[in-house]
Amino acid sequence: MALETMKNNRYRIVRPLxxxxxxxxxxxxxxxxxxxxxxxxxxxxxxxxxxxxxQSASRAFRFEAGAISQLIHPNILPLLDYGAETVNGExxxxxxxxxCPEGSLxxxxxxxxxxxxxxxxxxxxxxxxxxxALQYAHNQGIVHRDVKSANVFIHSTLNGPPTMLVADFGxxxxxxxxxxxxxxxxxxPAYMAPxxxxxxxxxxxxxxxxxxxxxxxxxxxxxxxxxxxQLRDAHLxxxxxxxxxxxxxxxxxxxxxxxxxxxxKPGERFPTVTxxxxxxxxxxxxxxxxxxxxxxxxxxxxxxxxxxxxxxxxLSRGMIILIAVLALLVVLGGIVLIASAFSxxxxxxxxxxxxxxxxxVTGVxxxxxxxxxxxxxxxxGTATANKxxxxxxxxxxxxxxQAHGNASxxxxxxxKxxxxxxxxxxxxxxxxxxxxxVNANQNLTQGITKIDITNNGTKVTVHPFSKCSPAxxxxxxxxxxxxxxxxxxxxxxxxxxxxxxxxxxxxxxxVVDTSSTNGTHTYLFDKG
Numbered sequence: 001m002a003l004e005t006m007k008n009n010r011y012r013i014v015r016p017l018x019x020x021x022x023x024x025x026x027x028x029x030x031x032x033x034x035x036x037x038x039x040x041x042x043x044x045x046x047x048x049x050x051x052x053x054x055q056s057a058s059r060a061f062r063f064e065a066g067a068i069s070q071l072i073h074p075n076i077l078p079l080l081d082y083g084a085e086t087v088n089g090e091x092x093x094x095x096x097x098x099x100c101p102e103g104s105l106x107x108x109x110x111x112x113x114x115x116x117x118x119x120x121x122x123x124x125x126x127x128x129x130x131x132x133a134l135q136y137a138h139n140q141g142i143v144h145r146d147v148k149s150a151n152v153f154i155h156s157t158l159n160g161p162p163t164m165l166v167a168d169f170g171x172x173x174x175x176x177x178x179x180x181x182x183x184x185x186x187x188x189p190a191y192m193a194p195x196x197x198x199x200x201x202x203x204x205x206x207x208x209x210x211x212x213x214x215x216x217x218x219x220x221x222x223x224x225x226x227x228x229x230q231l232r233d234a235h236l237x238x239x240x241x242x243x244x245x246x247x248x249x250x251x252x253x254x255x256x257x258x259x260x261x262x263x264x265k266p267g268e269r270f271p272t273v274t275x276x277x278x279x280x281x282x283x284x285x286x287x288x289x290x291x292x293x294x295x296x297x298x299x300x301x302x303x304x305x306x307x308x309x310x311x312x313x314x315l316s317r318g319m320i321i322l323i324a325v326l327a328l329l330v331v332l333g334g335i336v337l338i339a340s341a342f343s344x345x346x347x348x349x350x351x352x353x354x355x356x357x358x359x360x361v362t363g364v365x366x367x368x369x370x371x372x373x374x375x376x377x378x379x380x381g382t383a384t385a386n387k388x389x390x391x392x393x394x395x396x397x398x399x400x401x402q403a404h405g406n407a408s409x410x411x412x413x414x415x416k417x418x419x420x421x422x423x424x425x426x427x428x429x430x431x432x433x434x435x436x437x438v439n440a441n442q443n444l445t446q447g448i449t450k451i452d453i454t455n456n457g458t459k460v461t462v463h464p465f466s467k468c469s470p471a472x473x474x475x476x477x478x479x480x481x482x483x484x485x486x487x488x489x490x491x492x493x494x495x496x497x498x499x500x501x502x503x504x505x506x507x508x509x510x511v512v513d514t515s516s517t518n519g520t521h522t523y524l525f526d527k528g
Contacts (some may be wrong), residue, residue, distance in 0.1 A: 001119075006085055008096065011040055022173045029097060030080075038080060039100075043093045043171060047379075058084045060497055061093045062141065067142060068169045075133035077153055077167035088190040097167060102156050105164070108148035109216070120284040122161070123217050124277075129164040130210060131277035138167060138203040138273065141488075141501075141514075145201055146172035147209035148191045175228075184492045189231040190222050194264050197232050199479040202488065204266035207273045211261030213278065218254070223262065236264070253283035266481050267458060428456040430482035433502060437509045437525035448513060448523055453502070458482045462489050462500070488510070 003013055011028040014037065018025050023044040027036045046061055065082035072078070081096035105126075118126070128150060134144060144151075146168060153165040172186035183199030193208035196203070215223050223240030224231055235242075243258055244250040257279045263269045270276040436450045449472050452463040461479040465472040475491050475498075486503035501512040509525040 046093045073136045075129045077165040101152040102154040105152040131273045133166040135274045257283045436528035438528040440524045
């Protein structure tokens with residue numbers, strides 16, 4: 001594309017830097033920044049013909065870019081400017097970022113020789129920087145969607161190792177309609193998490209992509225390769241070879257860490273991308289060095305012959321008498337304590353202790369607490385309560401309470417109490433969201449009117465409806481694994497991206513709807 005200037009002559013094109021599936025990249029001079037050289041990317045993947053729908057898509061792009069421009073972090077390539085230009089009858093969004101002459105991690109991987117192998121420590125430093133950037137974005141509610149070597153740039157410093165800068169948050173390449181089946185699927189197939197292929201993106205999707213990148217750095221190849229169809233099937237159903245099978249210098253601990261980051265279900269990965277980086281760092285720590293044998297200066301004859309004994313001085317007569325007196329006092333004190341214990345002993349009772357012992361567990365609670373022993377049928381537990389102590393035995397337990405000192409137990413040996421034996425209740429957090437919910441605002445004229453939520457185990461399915469005159473608009477259903485509250489899920493409705501954050505607020509359901517066209521609104525729902 002022959003272009004000379006952009007954005008009303010603000011950006012003067014110096015030379016093209018390349019092009020790809022997303023769009024074209026140019027090195028430009030920013031005339032408002034003293035002709036500073038920056039990078040301008042024309043995102044043809046988001047281009048639209050000059051129509052009303054294109055205007056809506058442009059507003060959606062500006063909304064997303066505005067949120068991303070607020071990400072300020074030392075390991076994030078900043079977004080300097082964004083907007084849209086009319087090029088050859090299309091509205092084409094663009095973004096502007098700083099220029100990194102050192103290039104991307106992908107370029108380095110392509111150009112490195114056999115000697116340019118990352119050490120485990122260098123890889124750990126790289127993983128830490130990328131994870132810090134992603135975690136910061138996740139904390140702001142933004143998922144990258146396209147973590148890969150081409151989106152990590154290298155910024156060399158005068159002293160110390162280079163800094164990694166993560167770029168292109170949220171601007172992943174849309175997958176062709178042939179594979180998308182109407183879903184909003186974006187990303188690079190070789191790095192995409194299984195849920196991403198199904199149109200669901202969560203923070204753990206970025207962790208999966210970072211796991212793919214680490215696998216690539218340590219083995220020299222991607223976990224899966226092939227056509228889009230082959231990559232989709234592999235990410236959904238297959239496991240790659242262990243990294244150590246390709247690089248024998250790697251340990252089983254590293255295999256385990258990368259394997260967990262590449263788990264098929266988001267809930268089976270590390271809780272956060274930071275936790276993944278911590279686990280990787282821990283896996284490469286060297287084993288502790290053996291303790292060196294003592295030196296002669298430490299009092300040991302290293303030839304194996306023990307050193308001569310140190311001469312001892314005989315005790316004086318006065319010292320012997322003092323020791324004898326102390327020993328006598330210790331004996332007398334012990335006799336007094338034993339007599340006191342027997343005189344105060346109360347079998348089966350004494351002051352205010354209730355002991356409760358856990359099934360098949362022997363619990364000993366000592367001193368200065370109040371305890372209760374309730375034996376809940378048929379298991380052995382022994383609670384020894386010394387001075388107001390507590391132990392507990394639930395579910396199939398026979399409790400033996402022995403009271404010593406000023407202690408009392410309300411349970412006797414082999415006493416059986418009726419309880420809720422064998423009762424175990426497990427409530428999945430996802431179940432708290434289930435049900436048919438109706439907006440508490442009966443005068444609602446726009447926005448979400450009702451939501452039907454179901455869950456199967458931890459997979460949550462959401463089916464919302466919005467106010468459309470004269471009836472409700474059906475958004476369809478989306479499903480995703482439940483990884484915590486708030487539960488985040490994204491719908492695309494008439495060109496608008498609707499990101500819902502769903503959580504419980506007392507008996508009601510709270511939904512925060514962040515719309516690419518209508519801003520952010522919070523709704524409360526009652527059970528229908």
